[in-house]
Amino acid sequence: MHFFISEKLFFFGLQAIINMPEDREITIYDIAKHLNISAATVSRGLKNNPMISKNTRKKIVEAAKELGYQSNTFASSLRSRQTHTLGVLVPRLNSHFMSSVLAGMEKAANRNGYNLIIAQSLEDVEKEKANAATMFNKRVDGLLISLAYNTQDINHLEPFFNRKIPVVFFDRVYAHSNSTSIVIDNYGAAYKVTTHLIEQGCRRIMHLGGNVLRNVYKDRLEGYRQALKDHGLPYSDKLYLTSTLSEDAGTEAARYILELPQKERPNGVFSANDTAAIYCMIGLKTAGLRIPEDVAFAGFNNDPISKVIEPNLTTVDYSGNNIGETAITNLANHLQGVNNLYMTNNIILRSDLIVRASSLKNKS
Amino acid sequence: MHFFISEKLFFFGLQAIINMPEDREITIYDIAKHLNISAATVSRGLKNNPMISKNTRKKIVEAAKELGYQSNTFASSLRSRQTHTLGVLVPRLNSHFMSSVLAGMEKAANRNGYNLIIAQSLEDVEKEKANAATMFNKRVDGLLISLAYNTQDINHLEPFFNRKIPVVFFDRVYAHSNSTSIVIDNYGAAYKVTTHLIEQGCRRIMHLGGNVLRNVYKDRLEGYRQALKDHGLPYSDKLYLTSTLSEDAGTEAARYILELPQKERPNGVFSANDTAAIYCMIGLKTAGLRIPEDVAFAGFNNDPISKVIEPNLTTVDYSGNNIGETAITNLANHLQGVNNLYMTNNIILRSDLIVRASSLKNKS
């Protein structure tokens, strides 16, 4: 069986298709045709190129709005080799500190006309590698990274270095890189906080630390040790626990303390983060110890929970927002040629941290 | 004055340029040339197209690795009209709930081969609009959005609807959209929690709510009211405070309660989030009221602070991780043609929420 389709019918069918709710993008060519000018002029006009007369520029912008034009970033990126996108690679997204960092970053990025692609390594080097590769493929204009718990080297960032794509480390930085790092004075803060505990009368101070592979934990440990030394207190391995600083790790630390012979128990604890500090506190409180009379506590980060626990936890106000904003602002300036991040091992240090000694009473 | 440049010199100069430390990308053409095959074949081989013989496919992959090839996503996106990027637009990045959502999203996105572009509206419609436009320009394959505090309509999402780019609402959804929404049973949870307070002996229960423009706060308010009604308790405007549910708002609520004549004071408070609940608690505790004997509390979200406050706060375990994973998984499936999100006003409801009644003692 055969169907005959008249030329006319065919034409109409075609028309119908052509007139269907357009699935084509509106391009600068459409605008150009609309205004009887060239696409090049439109392209320039859209970017406020001063070479284009004010009048035509205006017309172009209006036509663009009228036609519902939306610039195509790929085409643009393909041509200009700029994505206006920054990659952010963090260990975890869901900690108070990190989400503050991201909030600060997003704000600064937005202000500078950049977008953020965010990924988490979940503390796993392999995921970190994979994510780094993806970001590279996405041609981010720059990378901001805080290293995973067990990252040993940064070979996976070589592609960035080779292509001179700026990499900014923050918080958990890499010691031997030539990149810029945004950090706080972890050593100093730890020193201060430990000293504070000592001044409150603590003589046996325990430290809950993280993996010393990461600068933050290494520096905090060192600050703690130096403070002990400077005040004539001995350092003991028995009073130094290293863990992931999770809630469970805090609880575990409490158990450890309670199992210690009465005489060997610490009367002060400096934890490298608030979470571990607080769950350790809770463990001890549950066992009947008084805080801070029996054991005084200090943490790190100024997490919201530190203001809720009783008594309030002395802690270091480590502002994620600041870190995030500083990191992005520096990177954006670099990309816009305002500064140059590639001075060897350039370290930008935020020194606005405050030790909050909220309710720890002097035990002298 | 004229310079004469010999053909030879010119050629050498050109050579020098060509041999300069390559700043050109390695493309599929380079691979093609390397293997004496066509770029088309390389393109196919790289994507494991079964039409290409296993042998050549292998060779292609090897050559790619050898030459250090990195696919150019723009070029690919420009051609294929797919970005493998999803836009996420949230009110704020730095709340425990939202960062959990993002963590869940990132995980699911990664698993499905998508990247996330994340932006925050800071509870401001205007920023929401601007961000939506950017995401559209970046040609995200789909948009996930939780509305700002004061968003009235969703006209700014029209571009997405017009182009049939899937939009998924989550948490703070839009009632009259034809899009899929990922929500929990806010009404039911509020009803349950309020009932719980009533069963503990509370007769005058206050509600700290948010802007009823947002479904979450509206539904929680209604669940609260229905529970009162079903248990023969009167509803009173005096016991309903609406705010941003911030720390300050919680403190403010405490002040409000304390200023109330003794007889009009609530003996129970249901807050639409944990933060306000806890700062209200703290305010009352400071004033000498006993929790829960004088005033019992219940919150919403299962924020970490709810496990730290004393006594522990009864709350609704609203899992951001689940919401995030569900949202992305559904969107990804839709994009891959597994399901279709565009059933009118399709609502995907997570019902795995649990009311944790940790330490609230029966006051009968």
Added chain:
DNA sequence: TTGTACGCGTTATCAG
């Protein structure tokens, strides 16, 4: 001040 012409790197189409 504006237009012409070409290429960015990939994928789709069609032809072998």
Added chain:
DNA sequence: CTGATAACGCGTACAA
């Protein structure tokens, strides 16, 4: 199974 060729939408020398 593979190759040639034409887009995709934009930016930019160069020319006018």
